[in-house]
Amino acid sequence: MKNIVILISGGGSNMAAIVRAAQQGGWRERLDARIAAVVSNRADAKGLVFAREQGIPTAVVDHKQFATREAFDEQLACTIDSFQPSLVVLAGFMRILTPGFVERYQGRMVNIHPSLLPAFPGLHTHQRALDAGCRFAGATVHQVTAELDFGPILAQAAVPVLPGDTADALAARVLTQEHLIYPRAIADLLPAL
Numbered sequence: 001m002k003n004i005v006i007l008i009s010g011g012g013s014n015m016a017a018i019v020r021a022a023q024q025g026g027w028r029e030r031l032d033a034r035i036a037a038v039v040s041n042r043a044d045a046k047g048l049v050f051a052r053e054q055g056i057p058t059a060v061v062d063h064k065q066f067a068t069r070e071a072f073d074e075q076l077a078c079t080i081d082s083f084q085p086s087l088v089v090l091a092g093f094m095r096i097l098t099p100g101f102v103e104r105y106q107g108r109m110v111n112i113h114p115s116l117l118p119a120f121p122g123l124h125t126h127q128r129a130l131d132a133g134c135r136f137a138g139a140t141v142h143q144v145t146a147e148l149d150f151g152p153i154l155a156q157a158a159v160p161v162l163p164g165d166t167a168d169a170l171a172a173r174v175l176t177q178e179h180l181i182y183p184r185a186i187a188d189l190l191p192a193l
């Protein structure tokens, strides 16, 4: 069984969906992998509580303790590698990664982004989709490459933008879909790693 390390910065609902898929899941959601660790750059990330409750090893590498992005990424990589993962999963991990870090995990690091890439890379995706008058919004699972929010697309889900939508309402509708597509995309990718 292959090891996965999941990186989070906050609530960790995508991480929880992946954990649940690995624990049991229906036949469509089943993920044949061991969640070897959940790693966060924030000690107060709420998702760490869920991970610990599930008996999953957790680690914190606090970016504020490092003088440079390179030093942070080096320690992050040491922590990740101690769990010997086949795949590194970014799940709401809100740090920009250095080229060296991305290179180290080339082809075995994925991210989920809350827009239909290549539209709206970066932050505030839902408000930008509303401001642009989009009729559909969504989420994208992609391989991580040097360019932010830009690697090869592995899966996408679209949701309608409804009259009177706020960014929060749209985010919640998209997040529900994220929880479905991320475990499936990982399950599809893993056999090739």
Ligand code: GAR
Pocket: 008, 009, 010, 011, 012, 013, 014, 015, 047, 091, 092, 093, 094, 112, 113, 114, 122, 139, 175, 178
């Ligand atoms: C998710 O919507 C994810 O797509 C987004 O952060 C949220 C994390 O939620 N990621 C990014 O914006 C990355 N650029 P979660 O912590 O509940 O999974």
